[in-house]
Amino acid sequence: MxxxxxxxxxxxxxxxxxxxxxxxxxxxxxxxxxxxxxxxxxxxxxxxxxxxxxxxxxxxxxxxxxxxxxxxxxxxxxxxxxxxxxxxxxxxxxxxxxxxxxHTNLDITDGGVNDMLADALGLEKTKVLVPTYEEPLRKLVVYVPKDYEEQVRLSLGDAGAGHIGAYSHCAFSTEGTGSFRPLQHAQPFIGQSGQLERVKEVRIETVYPVGLEKTVLTAMKKAHPYEEIAYDIYPIEQSPLQKGLGRIGELKEEMELGDFAQFVKEKLQANGARMVGKPDAKVKKVAVLGGDGNKYIHQAKRMGADVYITGDLYFHTAHDAMMIGLAVIDPGHYVExxxxxxxxxxxxxxxxxxxxxxxxxxxxxxxxxxxxx
The missing domain is CATH 3.40.1390.30 (NIF3 (NGG1p interacting factor 3)-like)
Structure with missing residues (x-):
């Protein structure tokens, strides 16, 4: 029900x-x-x-x-x-x-507004255009009875653990034997009070961003059958998870700017589009930022974009884009x-x-x- x-x-x-x-x-x-x-x-x-x-x-x-x-x-x-x-x-x-x-949290998040725009345009190998946030990663190690491995792994993945690049639910498991003796007031899921127990268990390892720790641990505890759960959390000494505004990626095939502007208008369901640049210019690498992205034209150029798609383009910003050799397509703010x-x-x-x-x-x-x- x-x-x-x-x-x-x-x-x-x-x-x-x-x-x-x-x-x-x-x-x-x-x-x-x-x-x-x-x-x-x-x-x-x-x-x-x-x-x-x-x-x-x-x-x-x-x-x-x-x-x-x-x-x-x-x-x-x-x-x-x-x-x-x-x-x-x-x-x-x-x-x-x-x-x-x-607002900007929906712009920045994975799968949010800018990813929706990039997906609609068919961009591949996308990256963050304007980094705004870095979040350290941690590793969770939890020991689970073998029969409950899949249940716990799925719950951790659904809670956001194990997201690496374009993959979700990433985890690694190894099998072993766990031992414990329930004390007098314990209510064990397996075994009896006072008796040493040995159980086939699985060690599950997965990673998660620090901001999701409460959500991930809550999911783990809800899915785990044990009264007392054995788990460890480790800091990870590697590049933190980077998030930010806009996306930059590549088209499957190179297009001419004029044709690409029509493509943008169609795919983003815009009533019109303004274009800066020569119609026959070749474009392959594309930056996109929903809303008003005027102040990021130089960032788009630095990251190698052939064309930058954003809304609310100012007259003098268009001149600046021309001078640095960056094509721009403005399909309006409403594409959001x-x-x-x-x-x-x-x-x-x-x-x-x-x-x-x-x-x-x-x-x-x-x-x-x-x-x-």
């Missing part, structure tokens, strides 16, 4: 995917309107929170909105309900609609709407794994302020 979920539980799940710790300093993320201390039946995923978005949420009995762009980005000086911003907040409160924002389907699918998958009864869907409201003529 499917289980009911509350707001705190679904946000805890979401933050396993897009941890708040990844957000750039000063970003306005997290709970913005309402409460998470309630049952959640309907969740709507949106890029922006406009009054039209709230009207859609009301019509669909939405309990929780997860948005990419925070509706409250600057401190409120007043809340006047006959003005647009005040009216939006009033509708949320009156209809008990909670609003949670995931790719997150609506991406986050919906990710969150649905996480909830289905745990048998939660919940309806999650993307907003159908078009929040693009621009009309292309």
């Amino acid at each position: 499917a289980k009911q979920i509350n707001g705190n539980e679904i946000i805890q799940l979401f933050e396993q995917f897009a941890p708040k710790s990844l957000a750039v300093e000063g970003d306005k993320i997290g709970l913005q309107i309402g409460t998470l201390r309630k049952k959640i039946n309907n969740v709507m995923i949106t890029l922006d929170v406009l009054e039209e978005t709230i009207d859609e949420a009301i019509s669909k009995n939405v309990d929780l909105i997860i948005a990419h762009h925070p509706p409250i980005f600057r401190p409120l000086k007043h809340l006047i309900t006959d003005q647009p911003s005040g009216r939006l907040l009033e509708k949320c409160i009156k209809h008990d609609i909670t609003v949670y924002a995931a 709407q790719i997150m609506k389907d991406g986050v919906t699918n990710k969150l649905l998958s996480l909830c289905e794994e745990r048998n939660y009864a919940i309806h999650i869907f993307p907003s159908e409201t078009n929040t693009n302020p621009f009309t292309f003529l």
Whole structure:
């Protein structure tokens, strides 16, 4: 039977995917309107929170909105309900609609907005474009009865341990014999109090980023059958896990810039695209950064990009790109709407794994302020 979920539980799940710790300093993320201390039946995923978005949420009995762009980005000086911003907040409160924002943490996280854009363009061998965060790795070693090896390995992988590059659930196992004597007040899963026991066990080794330690250990303890679990944690002396804004990768086949601009427009479902560079220039290495990426043109050039895809390109930034020999394609800020389907699918998958009864869907409201003529 499917289980009911509350707001705190679904946000805890979401933050396993897009941890708040990844957000750039000063970003306005997290709970913005309402409460998470309630049952959640309907969740709507949106890029922006406009009054039209709230009207859609009301019509669909939405309990929780997860948005990419925070509706409250600057401190409120007043809340006047006959003005647009005040009216939006009033509708949320009156209809008990909670609003949670995931901004740069959703841009930066693995599988987040920038990976969604890179995947849509078919980029291969992708790397972080602008490093913003480094997280040390640790190794977990846990001893498990042989019959429970697969259960514990899967639980650790599902919690985020064992992610190495493009691979998940990476772990190594060796078999051996464990011994123990349960004392008087023990309630052993195997054996009897006072008797020395020897059990065929498996030593499982896996790695995880420090920020996931609590989640990984909780998953281990939940899946492990023993009352007292034998495990060790070791620091790893190797390059820390690097995360950041944007991605840079390669196309399968070289293209001309003009053709590639049309390809970008089609794949990212943009109404139009501005281009800097000669249409017949050859492009192979591609950098992409959702939203406003004006200040990163030099980073894209340093990393060897032939073309840089970003939104909100300034006139003088376009001149700078021309002078350093970097082609640029601007399909607009709204291409970030790719997150609506991406986050919906990710969150649905996480909830289905745990048998939660919940309806999650993307907003159908078009929040693009621009009309292309």
